[in-house]
Amino acid sequence: MDPNQYDLHMETRFQRIKQRVRGKKSGTYSNDEWSGWVQQIENERGLRMMNAVLFLLLSVSFFLGSTPLFFLFFAILAYMWGNFYYLTHVAKKLEIHILEEKLKLFTEDEGMLRLRITHNSLLPIFFGRLRLGTDKNILFQHGEEQIHMNQLHFNFHQVGRSQWEVVLPFTAVKRGVAQLHLFDMEIDSFFGWGKVYLQTRDKMQFEVIVYPRSEKVAGLEKIFPKKQGEQPSRSSLFEEKSRVLGTRDYVPGDPFGNIHWKATARMNSLQSKVYDRTTQLSWLFVIDISTSSFEEKMRGIAFLLHYATKHNISFSILVNIKKLGNPSYIVMNSGEGKQQLYAGMMLLARIKVENVMIPSMTFGQIIHQHAIRHPYVIACTEQAVMETWNLPTSTEGFALETVGDGVKLVKLRKGMKHQGIFMKHA
Incomplete structure (x- = not known):
């Protein structure tokens, strides 16, 4: 980075810190606001000293009474001031x-970053250069991949009192959230001496x-319903008493309470109620950010979220990431439908593997508390790790594993869910 740009970057950071200390908001600004630039002129002190020296020389020309020298120094002074x-x-x-x-x-x-550059000054910009940097989740066309961010540089020029739009295409290369962390500009002098560095205040x-x-x-x-719930299923052994689909002829052995008396009076023969058969088919997704092949498994989780939404299966998501507040971990409550899918996909996009994790023993206790309400746990982790969790006996566990270029569900072996506990007591 250019030393002047580095000084400007540090100066802007100090200004933001001072604003926070004074209680002023200094975060982001919307499209309708413009907070202005923090600018720094290259060799500004040298320019001021040169102007002072020229002024002294001009005074000498007056003292000596040299007309050519007077015009020469006046021209240089005008150039410097201009x-x-x-x-x-x-x-x-x-x-x-x-x-x-x-x-x-x-x-x-593919996506596009669209900028509107409005130049209300009469002074034209002939040699402008804009630089921006984002998280590594996106890569601009003709951009550069740096260690901590991806950057894009491009030159531009703009006449005074004008407005134009810039379209910067980019490609989404990695799951996550990309933001602008660097946005600065440099403009070379029209007179060929010096440049000004600009950085947005916010x-x-x-x-x-x-x-x-x-x-x-x-x-x-491998996942099949086994409990009564609210999920309709033709093959379920459970009936939802509040959902009457119709009636059928009475069969000896039908419960007395199942007789539909109004239909019996209408048909002049005993009629039994036919109930909707339901089952419980809710999933608890457990995401371990320390697992291997994390991104591949996240693509599998995304598929399962879409599958659950399509088949009206409620799901919840639990992540071993610490956060402030109560609860002290990331959890998305159980639900179904498109809104739940949207929230789930948003959560998957915002998970960062660099976050602070919850200790494994504490996380195992948290999983047990949530798994009680779900008959199935689908974990984005290794099977060996999942076998150490204390899952309820009524809960089936499945681990996501990568196979070649794909992902598969591996059922937790019976008798292994509590092996870690038994070994601990032994």
Whole structure:
């Protein structure tokens, strides 16, 4: 990074810290607001000293009475002042707005960052250079991959009192959330001496949410309903007494309470009620951010979320990440439908493997508390880790494992759910 740009970057950070200390908000600003630039002129002190020296030389020319020398120094002084004036005023009325602040994409999808650059000054920009940097979840066309972020540099020029839009295409390369962490500009002097560095006072409000692309999971046939619940099922052994589908002829052995008396009077023969057969088919997804092949398994979780939504299966998500507040871990309550799918996919996109994890023993107790309410636990972790969890006896456990280029469900072996506990007591 250029030393002047580094100084400007640090100066902007100090200004934001001071604003926070004084109680002022300094976060992001919306499209309708513009907080202005923090600018720094290259060699500003040298320019001021040169102007002072020229002024002294000009005074000497007056004292000596040399007309050619007077005009020469006057021309140089005018050049210097014109150069300084250009650098200090060229970006005074320059504004940049992001037209779409939030985008939602899947991995490998294409997107665009659209900027509107408004230049209200009469001074033209002939040699402008814009630089921006985002999280590594997206990669701009013709951009550069850095260690901590992906950057894009491009040159531009703009006449005074004008407005134009810039479209910067990019590709969503990785699950996660990408934001603008670097947005600065440099403008070279029209007179050829010096440049001005600009950085926005506040963070530009731009966010790209990259959802994991679904990848089909093998072994779904291993999950079959086994408890009474609210999920309709023709093959279930359980009946929901509040859902009467119709009637049928009475068969010896039918409970007396199942007789439909109104239908019996209408048909002149005993009629029994036919109830809707239901079962409990709710899933608890447990995500361990320390598992191997994490991104591949997340694509499998995304597929299962879509599958559950399509088949009206309620689900909940539990992640071993610490957070402030109560509860002190990330959990999404049970639900179903498109809103639940949207919330689940949003949670998958925002999970970061760099977060602080909950200790394994504590997390095992948390899993047990939540698993009591779910007949099935689908874990994004290794089977060996899952076998150490104290799952309820009524809960079936499945682990996601990568096989070649795909993902499959592996059922937790019977008798292994409590092996860790037995070994501990032994």
